[in-house]
Amino acid sequence: MNAQLVAVLALAAGTYAFRLAGPVLQGRVELPARVQELLGQAATVLLVALLATGALTAGHGFAGWARPAGVLVGGVLAWRRAPFAVVVVGAAAVTALLRLAGLP
Amino acid sequence: MRTVQRTLGPTDRTLPADRRLRRDVALVCLADGVVGLSFGAVAVASGLPWWLPVLMSLLVFAGSAQFSAVAVFAAGGGPVAAAATGLLLNTRTAAFSLAVTDALGRSWPARLVGAHLVTDETAAFVLARTDPEARRRAFWLSGLGLFAAWNVSVLVGALAGSALGDTDRFGLDAAFPAVLLALVLPALRDGRGARRAAAAGAAIAVVATPFLPAGVPVLLALGGLALTRRS
Numbered sequence: 001m002n003a004q005l006v007a008v009l010a011l012a013a014g015t016y017a018f019r020l021a022g023p024v025l026q027g028r029v030e031l032p033a034r035v036q037e038l039l040g041q042a043a044t045v046l047l048v049a050l051l052a053t054g055a056l057t058a059g060h061g062f063a064g065w066a067r068p069a070g071v072l073v074g075g076v077l078a079w080r081r082a083p084f085a086v087v088v089v090g091a092a093a094v095t096a097l098l099r100l101a102g103l104p
Numbered sequence: 105m106r107t108v109q110r111t112l113g114p115t116d117r118t119l120p121a122d123r124r125l126r127r128d129v130a131l132v133c134l135a136d137g138v139v140g141l142s143f144g145a146v147a148v149a150s151g152l153p154w155w156l157p158v159l160m161s162l163l164v165f166a167g168s169a170q171f172s173a174v175a176v177f178a179a180g181g182g183p184v185a186a187a188a189t190g191l192l193l194n195t196r197t198a199a200f201s202l203a204v205t206d207a208l209g210r211s212w213p214a215r216l217v218g219a220h221l222v223t224d225e226t227a228a229f230v231l232a233r234t235d236p237e238a239r240r241r242a243f244w245l246s247g248l249g250l251f252a253a254w255n256v257s258v259l260v261g262a263l264a265g266s267a268l269g270d271t272d273r274f275g276l277d278a279a280f281p282a283v284l285l286a287l288v289l290p291a292l293r294d295g296r297g298a299r300r301a302a303a304a305g306a307a308i309a310v311v312a313t314p315f316l317p318a319g320v321p322v323l324l325a326l327g328g329l330a331l332t333r334r335s
Contacts, residue, residue: 074282095275
């Protein structure tokens, strides 16, 4: 079996185990509010780090200007509470147009 | 004309709850469909066989973890880093699962199938409601709708991606960070602590990226949490 398939299966099994937490623990364990808050904050920190590296870097280097510019436009749209689909299409369109204009 | 529509037309308040739910679920399905298309296309463009993102979408069914796993593969990171990064991102589904478990239903088959449908989006739909029956309906409608939309769009994206070639031309690589930004904005809006921790974590991850294997910088970002908690 190839290594990538094994990674996918491991990710799937682990994720399903996390998702079973509710049904299995229902009525047995109550997570302290502090732990719940910390879990939420950790998820936020991970997501922001992921989007920052995803916007700015490719491999081990700088991703070029077109991608972060598109993400920035998507961020402004999201901040102004534009619908989700508009955010996605807006970010991709700006990046595509900048590349069409010759920006890397 | 506008005032007439505003007084006579259905607004958020007058629309029956059931129709509003269906409309909102349809909108989120559409948005996730766009993301799914880009996921399938990006995964194939990064060199993965078409069936891998399709299988991943069926079995993992979590957008951010799937994108991060593919990003780690694309950057030459090993399978352990890919699975670990995705799992770390998905730890939050355990918290969501605990929060929405009442909406899954009482029977074990319903709980076992429902557990697989716990995502950021389904949790958001359930948490916005208090009535038990409304929560149950919201969970299953959004869960099944999103599962269908996500998997069909990933399949189409993966098949089209191999025909499209370089998806960077369409700017799809900017879509994923933008989606994440839209998803975390509410959490960033109302938490000053979360904002500071996220900013510190993002800085750590970006600075570490040139020097460390893919997947590791994002995990180091959790240091931002420790840093801002202590101070």
